[in-house]
Amino acid sequence: MADLPNLNPEALPAIDSAALGNPVARTARILLLYGSLRPRSFSRLAVEEAQRILERLGADTRVFNPSGLPLPDDAEADHPKVVELRELASWCDGMVWCSPERHGAMTGIMKAQIDWIPLSLGAVRPTQGKTLAVMQVCGGSQSFNVVNQLRVLGRWMRMLTTPNQSSVPKAFLEFDEAGRMKPSAYYNRIVDVMEELMKFTVLVQGREDYLVDRYSERVESAAELSRRVNQTSI
Template sequence: MTAANGTPEANWLSHRSNPETPASGPGEDWVTPIVDEYLQEARDFRPAGAVHTHPPRILVLYGTLRPKGFSKLLAFECARILEALGAEVRTFDPLGLPVRDPEIQEHSKVVELRQLVYWSEAHVWAASELHGNLCGTFKNQIDWIPLNSGSVRPTQGKAVAVLQVCGGSQSFNVVNTLRLLARWMRMACVVNQSSVQKAWKEFDDDGRMKESSMRERVVDVMEEFIKFARINREYSDLLTSRYSERKEKEEKGRLLTQAEKETAKDAALENAKKEKANE
């Protein structure tokens, strides 16, 4: 898999210090010892009768353009934990992604983001709080992800975990907003979540999380998430199978786009007016 602009796959593996080594990172490796000692059950878990046997495909999004923004550092730690737990992880760099504009949907960063969304089976969203709520850098990424593309809904039924970083005292404004966004994107949000307060105190000079209750909570969230993601992908098609959509497919041969439905509705109204005028 290569990026739309021809850049190497390693761009999506920037959470690794060595692109060839999953879960690698700068500084001290605290992830591997924890996974080896405490998270074997989560690493080895497979739902009974699982059809999907490949590593879960996880897309990690973060909400900063700064090289060492705290939501990026948090997202990278999540990515490393998930790789140590057996997932295939890609991180998307929002630098260069234009502000949402339907006229530039072929922009290389837009195409790249949407490719990753289609590729993924589950997401991790790590965002920062600005002026009491979600920063625009993160929201812009979600705005570029279509609810549907033709009759395909690229996020429907996928699992997502939500985390946030705070510059000051702990807040849950952003994770609450992320849950709202996840619902609108028709995604299944895991119960656990993480809000890292005073994020500037929680990371060392290498960008790694220091040992603390904040770090333990992040591990908890990723442990729950990987198990949920494995279960959810087995049943997402069943859980999102709806009577109205099955009926539409049977009658129309496929799911219609909203534009097609509106056109059909307008045509029906116009025909009704003509029939009434001819009475």
């Protein structure tokens, strides 16, 4: 089990899938994305803390390293890093997005990752109906610009975004020399967000198709079926 010196294990029980009305839910798969390539990237360190917490809660996790990912439209979709990212997006049940705030917005590295994940891959929609938790780290005072932007993108990607979120101000003060987050209310908030993400993910598992089944698409499908039947009968 991951080393979690800041965590009170008695206060963080395992997620009870039966209590959420979905006792057959399998191990939740969570993909974590971060938005900086600096050697001491605080968004990466925050994601690594989130990963440890998620694994404590029973998740199967993967962290995508964006180093080497080309800019959108500057390479073909068969680029190895693009293929890796898209396969992970299809593999997971939910995601964590964490970006630094740069010039009042998420970084280009963060946005490029999201832009490479399409709304559809053939008949598969790799993000629709999946869960999402959003986080940001700040170089100065606390801000919510990035998490608000990430929420907009999550809705656009048809993801179910958790109500809670994390914003860590003056992140350079919140991590020790080993890269571990110090005990604080900000650390506890990340625990809150990851616990909420896991609950939402377990709640949704196996029900995604029903939750995103839309009237407008059913009407469109019925019209297309009628058109084909009429063409066949002519």
